Amino acid sequence: MELTFFIAAAVAVLATIMVVTQYNLIHALLYLVVSFLAISVVFFTLGAPFMAALEIIIYAGAIVVLIIFVIMMLNLTQEDIQHEKEWLKPRIWIGPAVLSMILLVELVYIFTADTPDTYRSTPVEAQAVGMSLFGPYVLGVQLSGMLLMAGIVGAYHLGRQKKKVIHRFLERTEA
Amino acid sequence: MNTLPMEYGLLLAGILFVIGLVSLLIRRNIIFMLISVEIMLNAAGLAFIVAGARWAQPEGQVMFIFIITMAAAEVSVGLALILQLYHNLKTLDSDAANLMHG
Numbered sequence: 443m444e445l446t447f448f449i450a451a452a453v454a455v456l457a458t459i460m461v462v463t464q465y466n467l468i469h470a471l472l473y474l475v476v477s478f479l480a481i482s483v484v485f486f487t488l489g490a491p492f493m494a495a496l497e498i499i500i501y502a503g504a505i506v507v508l509i510i511f512v513i514m515m516l517n518l519t520q521e522d523i524q525h526e527k528e529w530l531k532p533r534i535w536i537g538p539a540v541l542s543m544i545l546l547v548e549l550v551y552i553f554t555a556d557t558p559d560t561y562r563s564t565p566v567e568a569q570a571v572g573m574s575l576f577g578p579y580v581l582g583v584q585l586s587g588m589l590l591m592a593g594i595v596g597a598y599h600l601g602r603q604k605k606k607v608i609h610r611f612l613e614r615t616e617a
Numbered sequence: 618m619n620t621l622p623m624e625y626g627l628l629l630a631g632i633l634f635v636i637g638l639v640s641l642l643i644r645r646n647i648i649f650m651l652i653s654v655e656i657m658l659n660a661a662g663l664a665f666i667v668a669g670a671r672w673a674q675p676e677g678q679v680m681f682i683f684i685i686t687m688a689a690a691e692v693s694v695g696l697a698l699i700l701q702l703y704h705n706l707k708t709l710d711s712d713a714a715n716l717m718h719g
Contacts, residue, residue, distance in 0.1 A: 493678050
């Protein structure tokens with residue numbers, strides 16, 4: 443069962459190297475999702491199933507989708523229909539697909555294996571994490587809430603487009 | 618239940634962190650730089666999870682939740698900054714933003 447950790451680790455390193463060597467942002471993000479999935483499998487083998495779920499939901503779900511939205515909003519001009527056609531070639535998605543298949547086979551093996559040592563170490567369940575999070579670390583939770591509030595306000599303030607309030611008469615004289 | 622040696626997990630976290638750091642240093646596309654920061658934060662969280670699994674304590678996972686919260690806040694503010702940069706400079710090159718208005 444140690445093999446599951448090493449395969450997932452190899453997939454993670456390989457996918458991360460592919461992320462930083464790509465020139466196309468969408469291709470890099472495709473490999474980035476695979477990297478997060480591999481690290482999630484590593485968390486699972488280390489006995490942190492709740493963190494594995496959080497890794498997929500927040501990193502591979504929320505953050506990557508946010509970056510994709512911004513790339514779409516930027517509306518990069520050189521990426522036209524021809525690029526769009528190039529993106530759908532099999533050699534683009536065959537790499538992430540193969541790496542994801544490795545992870546899927548590994549996960550199915552972990553769930554179907556009857557050996558009691560599914561986890562490489564003693565699992566720490568979500569209940570213990572919650573008790574610790576809202577016990578001794580409740581101050582950190584409150585600070586996280588303040589940080590998220592500051593993030594929302596900052597993102598709203600920075601992302602707002604400056605609206606020019608100019609009277610019709612002034613606009614015509616300027617132009 | 619024989620546990621995996623802690624060194625392998627920490628080695629994986631170190632490799633991922635170094636990949637992210639090198640990418641942050643050599644890339645000039647600002648979205649790639651943001652992705653590199655995400656990789657580095659993820660590697661730091663992995664190190665916390667490995668350490669928490671070594672002693673079977675929940676503190677490592679608590680720290681990972683804090684790191685993931687911080688990464689979410691950081692990426693939202695960073696993407697807002699990228700939108701402003703692209704709106705003003707019409708490019709994603711971080712070297713283009715080396716002049717001050719003043």
